[in-house]
Amino acid sequence: MAPFKIVQASDTAVPVKCWSCAVAQNESTLFCSTCSKVQPPLRMDYFQVFQLPRILRLDVDVLEKEFYRLSRKLHPDRYARATESEREWSLADTALVNDAYRTLQDPIRRTEYLLKLEGESIGEEHSGKVSNSRASRVPSDLLEEVFELNMQLDELREGDASLRSDVEAAGQKFEAMLDELDSKLEAEWARWDEGDATARSTAQKQMVALLDRRRYLDNLLRDVKKVLGA
Amino acid sequence: MSEGRVVGIDLGTTNSLVAYMQGDTPVVIPGVDGSNLVPSVVALDPVPADGSRPTVTVGNTARKSLIQHPERAIYSVKRLMGRGVSEVQAELKFFPFRLADDVDATNLNEVPRIQLGEMRFTPPEISAYILRQLKRNAERFFGAPVTQAVITVPAYFNDAQRQATKDAGRMAGLEVLRLVNEPTAAALAYGLDRKKEGVIAVYDLGGGTFDISILKLKDGIFEVLSTNGDTHLGGDDIDNLLVAIALDEIRTEHNVDLRSHADAVQALRKSAIDAKITLSSKDAASFDMELPNGERYQREIPRAVYEQLIAPVLERTAGPCKQAMADANLEPADISEVVLVGGSTRIPAVQRLVDQLFNLTARGKKPHTELNPDEVVALGAAVQADILAGSAKATEDLLLLDVTPLSLGIEALGGVVAKIIPRNSTIPASATEHFTTGVEGQTNVAIHVLQGEREMAKDCRSLARFDLKGIPPMSAGLPRIEVKFLIDADGILRVTAREQRSGQESQIEVKPTYGLTDEQVESMILDSFDHAEEDFAKRLLIEARLEAETILAAVEKAPKHPAWQLLTDDERLTIDALKSVVQILLAGEDVNALRAGTVSLDQATRRFAELMMEDAVSSAIRGKTMDAAGDELGKEINAPHPMAAAEFK
Numbered sequence: 001m002a003p004f005k006i007v008q009a010s011d012t013a014v015p016v017k018c019w020s021c022a023v024a025q026n027e028s029t030l031f032c033s034t035c036s037k038v039q040p041p042l043r044m045d046y047f048q049v050f051q052l053p054r055i056l057r058l059d060v061d062v063l064e065k066e067f068y069r070l071s072r073k074l075h076p077d078r079y080a081r082a083t084e085s086e087r088e089w090s091l092a093d094t095a096l097v098n099d100a101y102r103t104l105q106d107p108i109r110r111t112e113y114l115l116k117l118e119g120e121s122i123g124e125e126h127s128g129k130v131s132n133s134r135a136s137r138v139p140s141d142l143l144e145e146v147f148e149l150n151m152q153l154d155e156l157r158e159g160d161a162s163l164r165s166d167v168e169a170a171g172q173k174f175e176a177m178l179d180e181l182d183s184k185l186e187a188e189w190a191r192w193d194e195g196d197a198t199a200r201s202t203a204q205k206q207m208v209a210l211l212d213r214r215r216y217l218d219n220l221l222r223d224v225k226k227v228l229g230a
Numbered sequence: 231m232s233e234g235r236v237v238g239i240d241l242g243t244t245n246s247l248v249a250y251m252q253g254d255t256p257v258v259i260p261g262v263d264g265s266n267l268v269p270s271v272v273a274l275d276p277v278p279a280d281g282s283r284p285t286v287t288v289g290n291t292a293r294k295s296l297i298q299h300p301e302r303a304i305y306s307v308k309r310l311m312g313r314g315v316s317e318v319q320a321e322l323k324f325f326p327f328r329l330a331d332d333v334d335a336t337n338l339n340e341v342p343r344i345q346l347g348e349m350r351f352t353p354p355e356i357s358a359y360i361l362r363q364l365k366r367n368a369e370r371f372f373g374a375p376v377t378q379a380v381i382t383v384p385a386y387f388n389d390a391q392r393q394a395t396k397d398a399g400r401m402a403g404l405e406v407l408r409l410v411n412e413p414t415a416a417a418l419a420y421g422l423d424r425k426k427e428g429v430i431a432v433y434d435l436g437g438g439t440f441d442i443s444i445l446k447l448k449d450g451i452f453e454v455l456s457t458n459g460d461t462h463l464g465g466d467d468i469d470n471l472l473v474a475i476a477l478d479e480i481r482t483e484h485n486v487d488l489r490s491h492a493d494a495v496q497a498l499r500k501s502a503i504d505a506k507i508t509l510s511s512k513d514a515a516s517f518d519m520e521l522p523n524g525e526r527y528q529r530e531i532p533r534a535v536y537e538q539l540i541a542p543v544l545e546r547t548a549g550p551c552k553q554a555m556a557d558a559n560l561e562p563a564d565i566s567e568v569v570l571v572g573g574s575t576r577i578p579a580v581q582r583l584v585d586q587l588f589n590l591t592a593r594g595k596k597p598h599t600e601l602n603p604d605e606v607v608a609l610g611a612a613v614q615a616d617i618l619a620g621s622a623k624a625t626e627d628l629l630l631l632d633v634t635p636l637s638l639g640i641e642a643l644g645g646v647v648a649k650i651i652p653r654n655s656t657i658p659a660s661a662t663e664h665f666t667t668g669v670e671g672q673t674n675v676a677i678h679v680l681q682g683e684r685e686m687a688k689d690c691r692s693l694a695r696f697d698l699k700g701i702p703p704m705s706a707g708l709p710r711i712e713v714k715f716l717i718d719a720d721g722i723l724r725v726t727a728r729e730q731r732s733g734q735e736s737q738i739e740v741k742p743t744y745g746l747t748d749e750q751v752e753s754m755i756l757d758s759f760d761h762a763e764e765d766f767a768k769r770l771l772i773e774a775r776l777e778a779e780t781i782l783a784a785v786e787k788a789p790k791h792p793a794w795q796l797l798t799d800d801e802r803l804t805i806d807a808l809k810s811v812v813q814i815l816l817a818g819e820d821v822n823a824l825r826a827g828t829v830s831l832d833q834a835t836r837r838f839a840e841l842m843m844e845d846a847v848s849s850a851i852r853g854k855t856m857d858a859a860g861d862e863l864g865k866e867i868n869a870p871h872p873m874a875a876a877e878f879k
Contacts, residue, residue, distance in 0.1 A: 068451050072629055076658065076719040080407045080618035095658035095716055102655055 030093045031073045038074055040085075041092040045117055046100035054114055056189035060105055067101045108214070111185070111207060114192075120208050139213050145170070146220065153227050164228070171224040178217050185210050236378045236407060236619045237368050238415075238611025241357060241395065243308040243438030243464060244573065246270050247608035248364040248379075254624030256419060256612035258605050259371045261289065261363075267604060268367070269293050272359045273303035274346040284347065288363040297500070300326060300492040302347040306466055309438050310353040311398075312391035312744045315340045321462075324470045326492055341745035352746065354394045355754050358401035365402055379404045380615040382607050384439040385411035386459030386635045388681050389693050389723050390744030396720065397751045407618045409720040412436070413443035414454055414632050415610030416571040419601055421447050428566035429455070431554075433584050433597070434607075435547060436572035438464040442551045444558045444565070450627040456557035456654045457635045458550035465506070465574040467543050472502035475539070476517060476527065484525050491522055509536050510576045537579045544583050551587050557654050562589040568597040575603050631656050634717050641678035641687040650715055653683065660716040671703040675711060679725065698727050771821050778816050778828045785809050785835060793841035804834045 016025050018032035018039065030049070031038050047054050050066055072078070074097060079090040103109045112122045149170045152163045188210065191203040238256070240247045245267040249258045258266040268288065273295035275285040287295070296303040309321050321327060330343040330350045343350040361381075368376045381404075383395050392409055399406035413432035421430070426447050434441040441459035445452055476498055480486050488494045501517050508515035509531070517529040555561065568588050574580060585591050601609065617625045633654045639647035640663065650661040665675050675698045682690030701709050710731040716724045746754075785805060788794050794802070808831040815824040 068449065068629075071451070071631060075629055075631075077408070077614075077617055077629060078620065081620060091658050091716070091718055092660075094719075095660040098656040098659050099661075102659070 030070065030097070036073060038079065038086055038090045038093055040089050041096060044096065046103050046113060047117075049097055049100040050104065052104075054117065055193045056107070056111055056114060057193055058104060058110070063101065063104060067097065070097045107189075108211075111189070112211060115204065115208060115211070118204055120204065122208070122211065139216060142216075145173075149174075149220070149224075153223060156227050167224060167228060171221065171228070174217055174221055174224070178214065178221065181210055181214055181217065185214070234374065234378065235368075235372060235376055236380060236615040237364075237376055238410075238608055238613070238615040239361065239364055239379050239381045240412070240415075240608035240611055241308070241360065241381055241383075241398075242270055242607075243306050243436055243466065244270055245437070245604060246360050246364055247605060248368050249605075249608040249612035250368070251612050251616040251622060251624065254622075256609035256616075258608055259368050261367045262370070263290055265290065268360065268363055269305070270308065270360055271296055271303060271305045272307070272346070272356050273299070274349060276302070277348060284349070286359050288359050297493060297496050299347075300496050301328065301345075304344055304346060304356060306438055307344070307353050307356040309462065309466075310342055310344070311357065312353075312388065312394035313342070314745060315342045318342050324466075326495065352754070354398040354746065354751070355401060357395065357398035358754070361398055361402035361404060365404060377403065377405055378407050378615075380408045380410055380611045380618060381406055382410050382412045382415050382611045383721075384434075384436075384459060384461055385413050385441040385443050385457040385632075386439070386461050387411075387721070388461075388636055388691050389721070390691070391461065392721050393744055394746075396722070397746060400751060401754045406720075408614060409722075410611055410614045410630070411441070411443065411454075411457065411632055411635075411721075412439075412607045413441045413457070413569075413571060414445070414452065414630060415608075415614060416569055416601075416606045417443070417445050417447075417452055417610065418613040418628070418630065419606045419610035420569050420598060421452060429558075429560065429564055430567040430569060431551075431565045431588060432569045432571055433547070433551070433575065434459075434571035435574040435580060436464050437574070438462065438466045440464060440547050440550065442547070442554045444554050444560065451629050451631060453631045453656070454633045454654075455560070456554045457633055458554040458557070459635070460546060460550060463543070463546055464572070468506055468540050468574070468577075469499060469502050471539055471543065472505060472531075473499050476502065476529065479529065480521065480527050484521055484523065484527060486521050486523055486525075488521070494519075494522060505531060506577075509533055510578060540577075540579065544577075544580055547580075548583065548587060562587065563593070567595070569606075570597045570599050571603050571606050573604050575599070632719075632721070633657060634659060634721055636681045636691075637683055638693075638715060638717065638723065639680045639682075639687075639690065641680060645687045647680055647682075647685060647687050647690055651717060655717075657717050657721055658719050660714060662712060662714050665698070665711040665713060666707050667701065667704070667709050668706055670706050672706065672709075673701045673703055674699050675701065675709075677713065677725075677727075679715070679723070693723060694725065696725075698729075701729055704731070771819060771824075774821050774824045774828070775816060778812050778824055781828060781831055781835070782809065782812060782816070785831065788835070788838060791842060791845075793838060793845050796841050797838055801834070801837065805831070805838070808834050 016039070017023065018025060018035060018037065020037040021032060021035040023032065023034040025033060025039070029039060030042070049070075050063065052058070071094070074090055074093045076087065076090050076094060079087050082090070103113045116122050149167070152167050152170070156163050156167055185207065188203045188207050191199050192207070195203060235250060237259070238249045240249075247258050247266060247268065249256050251257075260266050261268055269290060269292070271289065271292040273287050273292035275287060275295075276299075277284045292303055293305075296305060304327065306325060309325065310318050310327065315329070318327070318329075322329070327342075328345040330345050341352050343352055344356065361379075365376055365379070379399060381395060381399055383392055387395070395409060396406050413434045416432050416434060417430060420426075427449075428447060430445050430447060432441070432443045432445070434443075439459065439461050440463040441457065443457040444455045446455055447453075473495070477488055477495075480488055488498065497519060498517075501519055505515035505517060512533070514530055514532045515536075516531065517527060519527050521527055555565070565588050568584060568590060570581070570584065575584075581597065584597055588595075588597075590597060613625060613628070614630065616622045617628055617630070634651065634657050635653060637649045637653040638651040638661070639649045642648040650663060651659050665677065667675060676695070677698065678687060678695045679693045680687055680690035681693050684690050698711055698713075701711065708731060709729055711727055711729050713725060713727045716726070718724060788805070797805075808827065812824070812827040812831050815827045818824070
């Protein structure tokens with residue numbers, strides 16, 4: 001299964017006129033800058049929806065404000081008694097704004113999304129019918145520890161409570177690894193946002209690797225919590 | 231585009247209400263009997279002597295049938311909405327739902343049909359009768375047709391339950407502009423004052439459903455952060471517990487199995503509800519009822535015993551509350567206000583549990599109960615109706631951003647669910663997935679859409695299973711089919727698919743169904759009269775004629791009554807003159823003139839009606855005479871007869 005390809009901005013950013021008041025729109029927009037009416041949906045990426053460059057460090061309070069502003073203009077509640085086309089456009093545009101906000105609001109989802117835009121194949125657990133096997137591969141340096149932890153988890157599941165403290169300790173260790181990884185990721189975000197093309201390309205590769213490892217640790221910790229919680 | 235009023239409807243498990251915005255205040259519209267609550271009970275009257283279709287009654291009238299003719303009445307039908315025959319089996323143990331027996335055993339998702347007397351109805355049809363009653367109450371109140379509504383649903387309702395509710399609206403002649411989640415509606419009613427900011431939790435324990443929603447209020451935006459719940463948990467479960475215990479005790483102590491006496495079970499149920507209500511304010515309540523064998527079942531239930539008994543039911547609300555906080559990434563300390571909704575939140579033990587879950591007392595806080603917990607959802611629905619109508623100043627800055635309660639997924643290899651829209655995503659929400667073929671020349675791809683949180687497809691609710699057909703034959707893996715999943719603002723899913731590689735873009739649209747097709751819904755529309763305005767005018771004329779005919783029939787018989795002789799000559803002459811006028815107007819089509827004539831005739835006969843009643847009382851056969859009068863006056867709930875009003879003055 002091929003990853004979700006987003007159509008680039010240059011493919012669609014053609015000057016358009018508002019269907020209602022016929023004033024030309026100077027950029028791809030979801031509602032008319034003059035009469036505020038909802039416009040037919042455009043193929044935009046999530047950064048374009050919020051008129052943002054592809055950067056990774058975002059002020060989520062500003063993002064929220066913009067999300068509320070767009071929602072007030074576009075939400076289907078504002079078009080409940082409008083024409084059928086306006087209702088359909090409002091539905092499609094609002095879904096796009098919501099999807100974009102949901103993705104950009106969360107730093108990890110935001111990073112995964114940006115990397116996909118940049119052509120990386122990010123391993124979701126399953127994408128459609130084909131699963132990406134890279135995500136479930138054990139990082140080589142963790143092989144031994146993970147093997148032991150999985151054994152302990154199995155025994156704990158079967159009721160051997162004596163291993164509980166071992167598993168808890170392992171959980172804490174992996175938790176710490178995750179924290180360390182997150183600070184590395186933050187450093188890469190800065191490199192991406194501020195660096196030149198070469199720096200960006202290095203950051204991009206680093207982030208793909210970090211996210212793979214992160215997803216792995218995340219799943220492992222989820223299993224630990226599940227077993228300890230039960 | 232109709233510019234009439236949009237009403238807000240709370241279609242509840244136990245009671246239903248209709249409300250509207252009066253200026254900037256939401257107000258509940260009472261029924262003909264003056265009551266704000268319409269019990270969600272539907273009954274089928276006995277078949278008339280002429281064999282014509284029996285009348286369906288709703289609300290308090292129907293509730294009487296519940297004890298007299300339990301086989302002709304149904305309550306709590308909301309529990310069956312959008313559920314297949316196989317899913318409702320558990321309900322049958324506790325509710326006297328009689329399903330039609332010709333169920334197709336091979337089709338587990340078949341829509342159950344309920345036997346009421348001689349007829350069968352699907353759950354959306356039963357709900358449609360309740361909605362129609364509310365619609366009529368509103369039309370009576372406004373004196374104008376009402377065709378658009380906002381209907382509330384439990385936040386935790388799935389796609390099928392929502393679709394079934396929307397269909398019920400359509401059957402009742404209502405365009406459902408929006409389905410609103412009940413706790414969100416309650417938050418709207420409370421937060422109408424736009425100065426309110428902060429994070430609030432709405433704890434909604436109703437008759438049959440439990441919801442918890444956490445919202446952020448900011449600048450007039452009501453953003454739902456998370457929601458959770460149980461669509462089969464509520465006051466009904468407490469009633470069932472009490473009934474089950476009483477049934478057991480009656481069997482062991484009195485050797486009577488009441489289960490075979492439907493009417494006695496209903497009477498017992500009523501006592502259980504009374505006991506439950508008493509126990510919210512008193513330290514004990516008691517059962518006292520006569521058994522079919524003449525013995526009496528008497529039992530006192532102390533509050534402490536009761537609370538111990540219901541603790542497991544109430545405890546089931548704790549998990550969803552904790553999950554909702556976890557999903558919103560919040561601790562109890564982050565919740566600034568808690569709002570209590572639903573009749574069951576009157577139970578002190580529920581209030582204590584809420585206090586503990588959100589750590590309220592310790593933080594010097596109290597849950598909000600200022601608005602009547604039975605009405606607050608309908609009031610909020612009216613606010614949302616006003617927002618949608620889009621013309622009012624009071625609500626122009628308000629906007630509700632709700633979420634989908636359950637994750638949406640598709641079945642991947644090995645029966646695993648691949649989540650494509652996570653729960654608590656703001657709606658409308660969408661996701662696009664690409665599919666391809668696995669075999670050379672394959673022209674169909676099967677897609678299975680699911681809703682739920684479990685990992686395996688078999689443990690989630692199946693929403694739709696469909697084949698993308700007509701894919702041009704190509705090598706395996708070459709076709710590229712883009713499937714877009716869109717959850718709309720009602721929380722209902724739409725799926726569109728496109729094959730992109732073949733160049734011939736074909737697009738299909740799939741609507742998941744819970745068992746009723748569009749055509750079936752169309753055929754179940756209750757009353758075509760309810761559609762257009764000209765039909766409304768026709769109905770008004772028919773109703774006005776009925777009223778006129780009924781009073782004329784009564785006036786015709788009047789001279790035979792002894793009270794007639796007590797009238798003055800003038801009075802008798804006026805009545806006769808007006809009678810002729812009404813007879814003439816009856817032949818015409820002028821609704822207003824006919825109504826005016828009928829009202830005048832009513833006023834002229836008012837003293838006669840009073841005399842008739844005095845006579846009835848003095849001859850101590852009041853009941854009989856009143857009944858006899860009632861027969862003449864007709865039973866149409868929408869058209870209380872003018873003479874009836876005079877009688878009770």
